Amino acid sequence: MSRANAGRGPCTVPFGQFVAREHAAGRLVVQPRMGFGAPAAMRAGLLATRHAAATTVGTLTLDSYTRVGDTAAAVKSLADGVPLNGYPIVAHGSEVTRAVLAGIQGADFPVQVRHGSARPQDIVATLVAAGLDATEGGPVSYCLPYSRTPLREAVGHWVRASSQLAALHDVGAVPHLETFGGCMLGQLCPPSMLVAISVLEAMFFAQQGIRSVSLSYAQQTSAGQDEEAVRALRRLAGELLPGLDWHVVVYAYMGVYPRTPAGACRLLAAAARLAVRSGAARLIVKTVAEAHRIPTIDENVAALELAARVAAGTARPAAEPGRPDPDTGIYQEASALVEAVLELGERLADSLPAAFALGHLDIPYCLHPDNAGRVTSYIDEDGRLQWSEVGALPIRPPSSGVRGRRATAAGLVAALSHVERKFDRSRLDRAGIR
Amino acid sequence: MPHIEVSRTAPKATVVISGTASDSHTWNLVYLQLLIQELGHAVVNLGSCVPDGLLVAECRQRQPDLVVISSVNGHGFNDGLRLAALLSSQPELADTALVIGGKLGTDGLRSVGWQRRLLDAGFDRVFDGGDLAAFLTYLDRFAGRLAS
Numbered sequence: 001m002s003r004a005n006a007g008r009g010p011c012t013v014p015f016g017q018f019v020a021r022e023h024a025a026g027r028l029v030v031q032p033r034m035g036f037g038a039p040a041a042m043r044a045g046l047l048a049t050r051h052a053a054a055t056t057v058g059t060l061t062l063d064s065y066t067r068v069g070d071t072a073a074a075v076k077s078l079a080d081g082v083p084l085n086g087y088p089i090v091a092h093g094s095e096v097t098r099a100v101l102a103g104i105q106g107a108d109f110p111v112q113v114r115h116g117s118a119r120p121q122d123i124v125a126t127l128v129a130a131g132l133d134a135t136e137g138g139p140v141s142y143c144l145p146y147s148r149t150p151l152r153e154a155v156g157h158w159v160r161a162s163s164q165l166a167a168l169h170d171v172g173a174v175p176h177l178e179t180f181g182g183c184m185l186g187q188l189c190p191p192s193m194l195v196a197i198s199v200l201e202a203m204f205f206a207q208q209g210i211r212s213v214s215l216s217y218a219q220q221t222s223a224g225q226d227e228e229a230v231r232a233l234r235r236l237a238g239e240l241l242p243g244l245d246w247h248v249v250v251y252a253y254m255g256v257y258p259r260t261p262a263g264a265c266r267l268l269a270a271a272a273r274l275a276v277r278s279g280a281a282r283l284i285v286k287t288v289a290e291a292h293r294i295p296t297i298d299e300n301v302a303a304l305e306l307a308a309r310v311a312a313g314t315a316r317p318a319a320e321p322g323r324p325d326p327d328t329g330i331y332q333e334a335s336a337l338v339e340a341v342l343e344l345g346e347r348l349a350d351s352l353p354a355a356f357a358l359g360h361l362d363i364p365y366c367l368h369p370d371n372a373g374r375v376t377s378y379i380d381e382d383g384r385l386q387w388s389e390v391g392a393l394p395i396r397p398p399s400s401g402v403r404g405r406r407a408t409a410a411g412l413v414a415a416l417s418h419v420e421r422k423f424d425r426s427r428l429d430r431a432g433i434r
Numbered sequence: 435m436p437h438i439e440v441s442r443t444a445p446k447a448t449v450v451i452s453g454t455a456s457d458s459h460t461w462n463l464v465y466l467q468l469l470i471q472e473l474g475h476a477v478v479n480l481g482s483c484v485p486d487g488l489l490v491a492e493c494r495q496r497q498p499d500l501v502v503i504s505s506v507n508g509h510g511f512n513d514g515l516r517l518a519a520l521l522s523s524q525p526e527l528a529d530t531a532l533v534i535g536g537k538l539g540t541d542g543l544r545s546v547g548w549q550r551r552l553l554d555a556g557f558d559r560v561f562d563g564g565d566l567a568a569f570l571t572y573l574d575r576f577a578g579r580l581a582s
Contacts, residue, residue, distance in 0.1 A: 145460060148488070
């Protein structure tokens with residue numbers, strides 16, 4: 001492939017191509033969620049990521065004001081010296097961002113913008129002007145959990161933003177979009193729904209002309225269940241994204257994080273093993289500081305290097321397919337959810353909002369006005385995430401024994417902190433402290 | 435989790451729970467809703483990323499006894515200052531108590547200076563660091579005051 005970059009800043013290898021190359025070479029690509037308000041700190045963070053003892057890609061994680069489109073608040077915070085929780089790319093603009101990236105972003109170090117916006121056109125315009133072409137999100141995953149924007153409106157914004165990005169094909173780039181659909185509130189969303197939303201968002205991106213995508217899946221409560229889910233995700237992607245460049249990216253746990261450094265490291269190590277065993281190509285890490293504050297550069301680098309060491313020491317699965325998987329029906333459920341949406345119309349910009357309106361897609365505990373809110377979930381005695389109420393989802397309801405459980409504050413806290421307790425406690429157990 | 439005994443005769447307060455415009459976190463809001471409901475109060479949960487205008491409009495319309503702002507994205511101090519000024523300047527909300535809590539700064543450190551500024555701006559209480567026990571004690575006393 002020619003690396004034409006007419007007027008597009010530094011010569012870079014396409015994001016998807018870089019990850020595919022490293023995956024083929026047997027290396028897991030690891031990536032931080034790192035963002036700082038000041039350009040100098042952001043540049044130092046990217047440099048440290050690049051020089052980490054790991055196969056890395058860089059991240060510009062944006063701040064919350066930019067995410068909700070409040071550039072004025074980001075500008076004012078910069079002026080007043082108020083610390084931001086990420087890099088305000090629109091407030092800084094493309095020239096400052098080019099300077100941040102200069103000499104760092106390159107053939108062996110692609111950089112992705114992570115933002116969380118339901119209305120990402122300004123962000124996409126700025127990142128393109130800054131010579132970048134990789135970002136993430138999705139019409140559902142950055143709307144329902146992260147905004148009050150009506151879903152149909154968010155879909156319209158994402159049609160335009162994806163098309164903006166797809167236009168980079170005209171100048172010889174291969175823009176890349178990652179679905180955030182494998183996260184959906186971070187915890188307590190059963191894996192089949194995460195898989196379905198991730199696949200549907202990838203298909204949505206493809207319908208806007210994007211040819212290189214990644215499909216996310218966020219680590220949940222059970223290693224075995226997660227492995228089955230990532231395999232289901234890869235199988236569905238293979239079936240439904242013909243002709244596209246795609247890979248799977250695993251997110252280290254996105255819920256309530258262990259408070260002890262040892263617990264946090266063990267959870268990250270489990271995520272790295274999950275990524276390798278399930279055939280994912282990339283992992284987004286979390287740090288030991290996650291439960292407490294925005295992590296430092298050093299904490300990010302330590303997390304990247306730990307994940308890389310664990311990944312290098314984890315055996316890949318034997319040749320697939322044909323490998324007998326434990327099958328608890330995640331693929332079947334996810335497939336049924338995707339089918340139910342496609343039956344409402346091939347054009348996902350229409351059928352995704354329609355599916356939510358009908359409750360054919362429904363996210364547990366999501367407070368967004370466009371979410372039906374008729375489904376609930378729980379963690380079973382084996383630590384697996386299960387449906388307790390399926391509402392109008394086109395899947396088999398659970399046995400009567402688990403239905404109608406009423407959510408309580410104590411029950412919710414227990415479920416939300418299930419992973420934290422499991423990983424923090426094992427340290428105390430080992431130390432003999434109970 | 436701290437357990438606070440609440441008088442069974444406590445009347446139902448109307449409580450509005452809201453995230454800030456820049457904060458996408460939901461679990462803190464879902465949890466607070468269940469917790470406050472279980473104590474017998476009526477809860478209106480506005481969810482995450484609530485624009486300032488919507489929060490003000492909902493509060494003016496509902497005239498709740500208490501508004502609970504929860505923020506965990508690190509912008510809570512800054513966003514809280516703005517919301518306190520907005521809400522405390524509404525004549526309809528003269529009798530409404532206003533509290534904020536969560537992880538209010540980016541550095542994980544409690545800042546006495548910022549807490550003071552939030553109180554001066556119009557909050558009745560600030561629960562930095564997500565001090566739940568203090569919040570529950572506050573809520574119990576608050577409900578008791580409504581009863582008397």
